Amino acid sequence: MKIAVIGGGSWGTTLADLLAKKGNDTRLWVREQAVMHEIRTTRRNSWYLPDRPLADSLEVSTDPAAVAEDVRHFLFAVPCQFIRNAYQRFQKYMPKSPVVICASKGIELDSLMTMSQVCEDALASLKPRFAMLSGPTFAYEVIREMPTAVTLACKDKKAGKEVQEALSTPYFRIYTSSDVRGVELGGAIKNIIAIAAGVADGLGFGANARAALITRGLTEMSRLGKAMGGDRQTFMGLSGMGDLVLTCTGDLSRNRQVGLRLAKGQKLLDILAEMKMVAEGVKTTEAVHALREKINVEMPLTEQVYAILYQDKDPSLAVRELMTRTLKDE
Known part of the structure; x- marks a missing residue:
């Protein structure tokens, strides 16, 4: 398969x-000439994966036309708030009905669109066949060939099977699904809950609180997902529960690290300024907060994370309010 991967961060480079x-x-x-030159000359991307040599056969360029020449499959791994721009940048080099694989997780803030909706909107003239790649993945582990399992959601079964075959290895196992909406929403919402889990850990609340957050976070994820057309069962799988557990418990989770640092009293802008990579949950919280209000879905964890991030709410107060809400059936 000829395939173009758009995005030279840790995940794009790993894939x-x-x-x-x-x-x-x-x-x-x-995007950067310096990164292109380094990969070509040293076979490394030192900014994101400094100690891992890359395949000798991997071509790299800053020229969209060169990357897209004679390519039918395009894999996008850029921060979700920039993915529309990435789609538009490559649009004129794409064939009619390209296979577009999205490895970015989030909700577009300006439009409140999911990643598949952004693709359909930005590439409407091409009729793309969209596939969403999501699941519990740290690039650091995948590039070291540690066992990993993910979900690829695609409504076009033929295109989904092609991508499944191209990406699957003895250490990277791919399951297919037709529930694009469920898979993409799971990947987005888990980042919000990971911020909450980081806050709880930072406040020293222990394993009980973390388990409660993961479980109730899954409820919020399923609730919004069903309201937007996803299958509840999808959220029990790799792209839902699997990704949620990883991001809420793993030290490599950027979103969990944001929560940990907020609990210690650091300001959001200072935290983000010091991070090398994007914590998608920060903007996704803002987008899901607006989306939740638009379609009237109850998401108390998301609301408290939003208040901590954007209204400077004290994390301890947010926890107290969650714990003292009106009692109800599970």
Whole structure:
């Protein structure tokens, strides 16, 4: 398969390396000339993956036309708030009805669209076949070939099977699904709950509180997902519960780290300024807060995370309000 990977961060570089090592004709698009030069000359991306050599066959360029030449499959791994721009940048180089694989998790803030909706809107003239790749994945572990399982959601069964075959390896196992909406919402909402879990851990609340947050977070995820057309069963799988557990408990989770630091009294802008990579949950919280109000879905955890992030609410007060809400059946 010829495939273009758009995005030279840790996840995009990892997926491009995986594809190239499997024998696919893989081209990686990066934004910075310096990153392109480094990968070409040293076979490393030192900013994100400093100690991992990349496949010799992996091509890299800053030129969209060169990356997209004769390509039918495009994998996008850029921060979700920039994915519309990435779609539009590559649109004129794409064939009619390209296969667009999205590895970005979130909700577009300006439009409140999911990643598949942004794709359909931005590439409406091309009629793309969309696939969503999501699940419990730390790039650090995948590039070290540690066992990982993910979900690929695609309504076009043929395209989904093609991508499943191209990406699957003995250490990277892919399950397919037709529930695009459920898979993409699970990947977005789990980042909000991970911020909450980080806050709870930072306040020293222990394993009981973390387990409660994960469980009730799954309820919120399923509630919004069903309201937007997703299948509740999807949220019990890798792209829902699996990703939620990883992001709420793993030290490599950027969103959990945001919560930990907020609990210690650091300001959000200072935290974000010091981070190398984007914590998608920060903007996703703002988007889901607005989306929740628009479609009238109860999401108390999301509301408290929003208040901590954007209204400077004391994390201890947020926890107290959650614990003293009106008692109800589970």
